[in-house]
Amino acid sequence: MKNIAVFASGHGTNLQAIIDNIAAGKLKANLALVVSDNPRALAIMRAKRAGIRTFYVAPKVFASKQEYEARVIERLKEEQIELIVLAGFMRILSPFFIRNYRGKIVNIHPALLPSFKGAHAIKDAYLYGVKVTGVTVHFVDEKVDNGPIIAQEPVFVLDGESIEEVEAKVHKVEHRLYAEAIAWVLTGRFRIAGRRVVRR
Numbered sequence: 790m791k792n793i794a795v796f797a798s799g800h801g802t803n804l805q806a807i808i809d810n811i812a813a814g815k816l817k818a819n820l821a822l823v824v825s826d827n828p829r830a831l832a833i834m835r836a837k838r839a840g841i842r843t844f845y846v847a848p849k850v851f852a853s854k855q856e857y858e859a860r861v862i863e864r865l866k867e868e869q870i871e872l873i874v875l876a877g878f879m880r881i882l883s884p885f886f887i888r889n890y891r892g893k894i895v896n897i898h899p900a901l902l903p904s905f906k907g908a909h910a911i912k913d914a915y916l917y918g919v920k921v922t923g924v925t926v927h928f929v930d931e932k933v934d935n936g937p938i939i940a941q942e943p944v945f946v947l948d949g950e951s952i953e954e955v956e957a958k959v960h961k962v963e964h965r966l967y968a969e970a971i972a973w974v975l976t977g978r979f980r981i982a983g984r985r986v987v988r989r
């Protein structure tokens with residue numbers, strides 16, 4: 790079974806979904822490490838409750854971003870991590886980090902990319918008045934919310950729905966789609982051709 794790490798800064802509901810899918814046998818992976826940049830992240834508590842090792846170091850104690858990332862990479866190497874799963878990690882990884890794990894970092898975004906990039910995608914889409922938004926799982930490259938798309942699923946915004954209702958629907962899709970996409974990436978049955986992830 791392949792070792793994966795989840796990076797999370799916040800509530801960790803996507804982390805929880807991954808933990809639950811592994812426990813249910815739907816996602817065959819060993820969640821070896823949860824990395825956080827926030828010592829108060831609920832994600833850390835969720836990991837501890839599930840008996841998963843956690844790794845937190847304060848980014849600001851390092852002289853540079855590269856030194857911080859080098860420390861994280863060292864820990865990932867110790868755990869022989871083969872796939873990095875970003876789940877609400879609020880720190881942009883540098884090209885240095887990405888070079889070390891090219892094609893081995895995935896992210897989930899709560900909108901249909903390339904629409905509504907950034908940290909407030911659900912709200913931005915809602916306020917824009919879209920009828921359809923959704924969820925994107927993609928490989929991470931040097932640009933934010935940019936890499937080749939692994940999976941997308943629409944979420945319809947119905948007349949009269951509140952932002953909270955739309956948010957709940959988006960998160961529900963995230964929690965299922967991310968586990969499915971990770972399981973599929975771990976099979977290795979794909980190739981990346983330019984921007985396109987091609988199944989084989």
Ligand code: GRF
Binds near residue numbers: 800
């Ligand atoms: C999710 O909406 C995810 O798409 C975005 O950050 C949020 C993280 O939520 N990248 P959680 O911490 O998993 O609850």
